[in-house]
Amino acid sequence: MTKDLHAEQVAYWTGEGGENWLAREARLDAMIAALGERGIAAAGAQPGQAVLDIGCGTGPTTRALARIVGPGGSVTGLDLSSAMMAEAARRAGAEGLTNARFVVGDASVYPFEPGVFDLMFSRFGVMFFGDPAAAFTHLRRALKPNGRLAFLCWRSFKENPWALVPFMAGVPLLPAMPRPGPDDPGPFSFGEPERVRRILGAAGFADLRIEPVDTVVTLSGVGLDETARLAMDFGPLARAMRDVPPETREKVAGAVRHALTPHLVDGAVRLAAACWLVRAANA
Numbered sequence: 001m002t003k004d005l006h007a008e009q010v011a012y013w014t015g016e017g018g019e020n021w022l023a024r025e026a027r028l029d030a031m032i033a034a035l036g037e038r039g040i041a042a043a044g045a046q047p048g049q050a051v052l053d054i055g056c057g058t059g060p061t062t063r064a065l066a067r068i069v070g071p072g073g074s075v076t077g078l079d080l081s082s083a084m085m086a087e088a089a090r091r092a093g094a095e096g097l098t099n100a101r102f103v104v105g106d107a108s109v110y111p112f113e114p115g116v117f118d119l120m121f122s123r124f125g126v127m128f129f130g131d132p133a134a135a136f137t138h139l140r141r142a143l144k145p146n147g148r149l150a151f152l153c154w155r156s157f158k159e160n161p162w163a164l165v166p167f168m169a170g171v172p173l174l175p176a177m178p179r180p181g182p183d184d185p186g187p188f189s190f191g192e193p194e195r196v197r198r199i200l201g202a203a204g205f206a207d208l209r210i211e212p213v214d215t216v217v218t219l220s221g222v223g224l225d226e227t228a229r230l231a232m233d234f235g236p237l238a239r240a241m242r243d244v245p246p247e248t249r250e251k252v253a254g255a256v257r258h259a260l261t262p263h264l265v266d267g268a269v270r271l272a273a274a275c276w277l278v279r280a281a282n283a
Contacts, residue, residue, distance in 0.1 A: 036123040043150035048072040049118035055125015059088030066100040077102040108135035112142035122151035128185040136203035143282040156191035159274040166231035169259035170252040174240045206283035219269040227269040228256040
């Protein structure tokens with residue numbers, strides 16, 4: 001089952017998911033930009049190092065890392081979406097970052113050369129592997145001895161009102177959805193820290209540190225309508241919203257707008273978010 005869900009994630013991000021993210025990228029990236037900055041600071045990239053950025057999207061974190069490692073270093077941004085990789089390469093070129101390159105591929109099976117990276121980083125891009133222990137084992141082989149891993153992942157669904165509030169408002173109006181299993185890939189699949197420890201331990205990582213990060217994110221700064229559309233196109237509601245008729249979509253939008261109203265302040269919708277900052281070393 002998890003392999004099927006992994007294949008579904010690959011198909012989604014290779015196609016419509018990547019295109020949809022690109023269309024709303026400015027809003028989505030603004031929502032998690034500060035979290036990415038915190039993760040990059042904790043990752044501790046150094047000048048001259050070789051870095052892999054997993055699930056890099058349009059490359060904001062890749063470009064930030066490229067500026068840190070400087071011309072003597074290199075950063076490889078990897079993502080499933082060819083559309084986002086093309087845009088990422090364009091932006092890096094516009095900034096003159098010749099030490100950043102972008103490749104299309106699935107990090108869990110991509111044919112990396114062994115022992116080439118000093119650091120692997122990801123901002124919410126590693127929770128979707130069908131077999132995460134195998135995926136991280138594969139990734140660890142591409143790290144140098146004593147190379148490091150650092151990533152951000154969401155904590156549990158119930159700890160993330162930015163996703164929970166619109167979902168609970170909209171889901172009663174939608175067809176029943178299967179509940180994800182505890183080991184199924186998805187945005188909140190690393191919510192339990194002990195599961196993260198088991199996965200990374202099985203993959204051969206050591207010196208594991210898991211730090212909670214709590215913040216408030218701005219879903220939209222332009223009011224309820226845009227925020228409701230964003231919640232229906234991305235996050236837990238998105239899968240259930242596929243192929244629903246227009247009248248159902250309008251009902252869901254109304255319910256989501258109503259649920260988000262208490263969180264609207266000065267035109268911006270802000271809700272709490274909770275994630276883990278995970279760091280480990282190549283044993």
